Amino acid sequence: MNRYLGVLALALLAACTAEKQPPKFSDTDACTLLQTGDAGNLSGTPAKGSQACDYTFDSLTVRLSLRTEKYADAAGSLGSDAYGAVVETHPMTRRCADASGTVTCDAVVEVRDGQLIGLKVVQRNPDPNVVGQVTQGLAAKALERLPVTS
Secondary structure, three states, rough: OOOHHHHHHHHHHHHHHHHOOOOHHHOOOOHOOOOOOOOOOOOOOEEEEEEEEEEEOEEEEEHHHHHHHOHHHHHOOOOOOOEEEEEEEEEEEEEEEEEEEHHHHHHEEEEEEEEEEEEEEEEEEHHHHHHHHHHHHHHHHHHHHOOOOO
């Protein structure tokens, strides 16, 4: 009887001390990566889609998506006039276009090989560079809050 209790205790100890695997990138909730204050006050509750989330801040809207594709392919699809940057050691490419005072910036930032954060930021603003900087700042916030994943 004592031997069985010892074996049971050992099995329970092993189960309790086993390392938990990090969550999968695909299990991350995109609606947890941006918050009020990142680009003004958040209006309402972010709208959740499949691996994406739509945020409405005071003066801009953001669609944040978690994507699984090669960074080079995603960055290349933004065109040859896209702007390359580095956000906290992560490569980022963004392209901003002005249409009658409304700027739309599309961006991708590499989390790790084959895992990307995509951003689409729309703001009424006469300066695409300002909206591009806001986009880059939002990418940094999303990276900060992204849990360590496998």
